[in-house]
Amino acid sequence: MPALSFEHLTDTEFEEFGFDLLHALKFVNVDWRKGTPLKSSPADSGRDIMAQQLINDIDGTKHLETWFVDCKHYAKGVPPTELQNLLSWAEAERPDVALFMVSGFLQIRPRIILTLTSATTGLLLKLSSGSAPSSNV
Secondary structure, three states: OOOOOOOOOOHHHHHHHHHHHHHHOOOEEEEEOOOOOOOOOOOOOOOOEEEEEEEEOOOOOEEEEEEEEEEEOOOOOEOHHHOHHHHHHHHHHOOOEEEEEEOOOEOHHHHHHHHHHHHHHOOOEEEEEOOEEEEEO
């Protein structure tokens, strides 16, 4: 199956794609934190989108998982410096999941950083990449 191409999208359109995708996946309380007409939103607190997933537990109880999502639209590999904002806010606010939604791929060093951060902080970090299947890091 051919890979989905995001080349025709702007950064903002890629974020909008992520927002729409989370809705389609039945996430609730989906909040696109754009907030300004500027190219980037400096007040998004490290995430482009915040959403919740309704979890139906085996015992019949329900609860919401909070997800912080950072969309990275790069033609080449995402550099390590682009991870820090979400990682800092996730460590401070402790969402259930921090997801990097990447149009291309992560370079090797950022993958190592995510693995080490997850191991040392206990944060559940996930990667959804245009060039590889989704995974926990």
